[in-house]
């Protein structure tokens with residue numbers, strides 16, 4: 646089967662699942678059950694380009710269960726995600742893969758995502774995001790991924806944003 650190029654997947658949504666199937670998750674493979682293209686944005690994640698979903702096993706606090714990664718149209722339609730293949734690899738394998746790994750070993754940190762009455766604290770969410778963005782940054786450097794300047798700045802902005810949020814949470818409690 647011919648390889649689907651990013652340009653083709655950007656132009657034609659019918660190629661997007663095939664494009665995603667080509668992603669080599671490497672060491673993150675064991676934490677991810679599948680990568681699924683979802684043409685309709687989920688309401689609970691209105692701005693996400695991709696998200697890793699908690700399942701029933703995670704809600705029951707069962708460890709060692711892989712997560713489904715869901716990809717939305719903006720991954721293919723919005724910059725900086727769609728700048729190049731390495732950006733998408735970085736966003737899916739390194740960032741969402743980290744969330745899948747976090748849930749695999751520490752599902753209790755995520756349980757609140759499904760129940761409005763016990764949302765994870767802002768603090769935990771910020772820490773989980775900072776770790777995912779830092780891992781994304783670390784792998785981009787160590788594997789010399791050709792991620793775009795746009796993605797590099799986005800990663801830095803998000804790390805700064807979540808660090809600010811953490812600082813605020815600390816102040817609120819002080």
Ligand SMILES: [Zn+2]
Nearest residue numbers: 740744774777
């Ligand atoms: Zn994240």
